[in-house]
Amino acid sequence: MSDIKKVVLAYSGGLDTSIILKWLQETYACEVVTFTADLGQGEELEPARAKAEMLGIKEIYIEDLREEFVRDYVFPMFRANALYEGVYLLGTSIARPLIAKRQIEIAAATGADAVCHGATGKGNDQVRFELGYYACNPDIRVIAPWREWDLNSREKLVAYAEQHQIPVPKDKRGEAPFSVDANLLHTSSEGKVLEDPAAPCPEFVYQRTTSPEEAPDKPTHIEVGFEGGDAVSIDGERLSPAALLERLNNLGGDNGIGRLDLVENRFVGMKSRGVYETPGGTVLLAARRGLESLTLDRGAAHLKDELMPRYAELIYNGLWFSPEREMLQAAIDESQKYVTGSVTLKLYKGTASVVARKSDYSLYSEAHVTFEEDAVYDQKDAEGFINLNALRLKLLGRRKHVRKS
16 A cells, blocks of 8 residues: 555554554555553553464564653643643643654664554544654654544444454443543543533543542541652652652542543534543642742742643643743743642542642741731832822723713
8 A cells, every 4th residue: 555664553452453453464564563651541551462462463562651651741741730721631632742752762763664543533632643753753654544444433343353353342342332541640531421511421431530429528638749840749758750640649539539521622623522530630730739829929920820721722732842832841840940848738529628838938928918017018118009000090090081071
């Protein structure tokens, strides 16, 4: 079909990517290298090796990228307090640049001239993967099977698998009730039982969080320590980035924290419904904002909040490697120099509430805000401040009176 000799496939070991693997061999008559990334999705990945070997693959990459994922992607994004459309913590979006980058690196190491992903032609992930590929290697060839083949139904996929002796799990023979994407930051569920936004999400969709109604009746208190804007400890115990996020996931999930049922605007133009669980990220965001309230100057804090929606949109749209994201990241990182200290949170039935915060770099001055007599602030100074800020309003008010007369 083409002159492609070798392709690196982002391979989960599931039915769809196993079908893609065989389809690549059959359609392109090329050698396939499989790459399976452990991003904390909570699945045993060695079966992916066995399936790849069964399909004749000689070069198989299975890599634990959890620490790199949290340290170099999740934490920088959280320094921005990024929320897409005000609520979504971007758990799927932030995983794609790392997978894309590593695929390109493996392509270079193995002499592959193409890469392949399993994203459909309707979603955002095709954009995220391919923008990442081209940013890392402008000359790479990209194969997107869902935009090429005619296997456009579960029935056709199962028939193709059976024709090529690809094992089909029993739960894959019918239409899946919903699809799931997961990593250490979140789970994302969409499709089928979730396609009608007027129908409430069934409880069985949730995998990482206890129902808030069923969460413990007694609150859990934790202290999260920060250095330079990044979380480094829980209750005084220093943890690696991935271990810390996993601990927060367990604490948040047990207390019913981090559920989101969202109708969002996809980059490709349509609206879609996603049900997300981000327990650790929700706790982390609350803790970060609690500490920033103490350590960030008002102007810096407000500017950072203005930049955040743009930053979040760049991540959502797959533009992690863009110069504008890097420019914003530099400004955001500069703001985090003094975001060091600790925050105490109460986790209780779906909420993460800041109850205390402290920092050696705090800008909070009790001497200035006390209601008692003080020697550092002259209240008379406020009169001139008010008069100067009121000047333009007075002039506007007088003009209104002129027009009326």
